[in-house]
């Protein structure tokens with residue numbers, strides 16, 4: 600009988616057996632922006648069993664050009680990305696168990712989520728989080744697929760603990776151009792290509808086709824028609840602090856987790872409280888209403904004044920838009936929430 604996976608099962612490296620394996624697997628994705636949207640849709644259509652998605656942002660108008668899961672309504676209502684993504688993905692394939700978490704990924708929270716995870720996929724735009732994923736992957740022996748893109752350029756690499764060099768070993772070949780989506784923009788074909796490579800690698804590993812895994816660090820520029828594959832197999836470093844003989848997992852140390860960072864894609868600063876707090880957003884909205892425009896949904900509160908906009912998430916995380924000075928951002932934070 601024809602079924603939704605029939606064409607994928609006809610593809611012999613997957614077959615009926617591979618399809619069954621996919622159904623038994625749990626994929627964890629950090630970041631559901633452009634790359635994450637594209638990979639998430641492909642993985643959910645392919646029929647993975649369980650999918651955990653983590654993201655700290657909400658949908659904005661500047662996302663719609665390339666973040667394929669989101670709609671104008673999501674941007675209008677400032678819906679958190681994981682919530683909008685889950686709604687859309689569940690309509691695409693109701694058989695997949697989707698766990699959507701509005702989280703600014705930190706080590707403690709992630710460790711608690713890793714228990715039955717088979718593979719992680721990178722959808723973030725942030726190297727601090729990637730290096731944290733890299734250390735978690737090594738410590739808990741979970742493969743992960745790195746992906747990044749900016750402008751018309753993209754890069755991807757598959758990391759299997761114990762078999763390949765890790766992201767830390769590859770620091771020398773990592774793109775370090777200082778470019779961000781904020782400064783040079785991004786076009787969606789670059790996103791789609793990276794996501795396609797990432798998803799292919801995830802499928803290969805989930806069906807156990809180790810021989811098909813791509814061993815190179817791949818980069819391309821779709822506008823300039825360039826494509827490079829760097830052979831990195833010999834770059835595994837025995838003294839690497841993440842995957843060497845005596846690993847210290849430096850990115851899992853509390854002090855290395857940034858508390859204040861600049862988000863990609865807009866002029867915004869994020870402040871995380873030193874300890875988790877839970878705000879009563881409705882109460883906070885009532886306090887702030889006399890001083891600015893308030894927009895409230897079940898996940899966040901947006902407070903707009905003439906000069907800046909503050910978005911407060913339930914977990915105490917605050918994003919301040921329109922302010923470039925760190926001290927000024929901190930003083931707004933303490934004035935409103937301290």
Ligand SMILES: [Zn+2]
Pocket residue numbers: 764765766767768769835836839840841842843
């Ligand atoms: Zn390493």
